[in-house]
Amino acid sequence: MQTIRGILFDKDGTLFDFQATWGAWARALIAELAQGDPVRVRAMAQAMAFDTDAGRFLPESPVIAGTGREVAELLAPILAVTADTLEARIASAAASAPLAQAVPLRPLLERLRDAGLRLGVATNDYEAVARSHLHDVLDLFDFVAGFDSGHGGKPAPGMLLAFARACNLDPQSVLMVGDSRHDLQAGRAAGMATLAVLTGVATAADLADLADAVRPDIGHLPELLALF
Secondary structure, three states: OOOOOEEEEOOEOOOEOHHHHHHHHHHHHHHHHHOOOHHHHHHHHHHHOEEOOOOEEOOOOOOOOOOHHHHHHHHHHHHOOOHHHHHHHHHHHHHOOOOOEOOOHHHHHHHHHHOOOEEEEEOOOOHHHHHHHOOOOHHHOOEEEOOOOOOOOOOOOHHHHHHHHHOOOOHHHEEEEEOOHHHHHHHHHHOOEEEEEOOOOOOHHHHHHHOOEEEOOHHHHHHHOOOO
């Protein structure tokens, strides 16, 4: 970790607590789309592997690491609409999701920037939604990409390698930080170091084989990188 010059973050489950943010979003989205039809509620919740009573995603949920397009394609047959139509509604709902920061972001990101590190975000969300979610700290990032930014989605390494190019960094000097196997697989494919955090749905046991380190949350980065 002593050779790290850049840090690339996943967004949901990494910068923001996944269940606290997206559990509330999913409840609201399902209620809006179902329009009072309990059959549709059950079908959408089952497709998303979402516990509507607890307001939490199950570990096997395809939403956790999926793109917005994949969620639209998952739900469109249930609602008898096109994925294109539904994708726009999902993106709109995502942009106004009630965000819960995993840790206070600005103090942490400023500390990392002050140490000379380049910072980026690579998310399977839409780039525009990511920029909206990050508006309070967007000035601290050198790079933000979503699955729709032209580099592909994770677990492919396209977004990660684009960050390295944009910041003129060797991929081996970049740390990929994420809460899902998709994040860490992308990091491995890009030749980057990987850090797993547990503010998503996955456990340490789920992620350890793909991670160079596992920490409870991104607040442990200064200690990991020896930024004293």
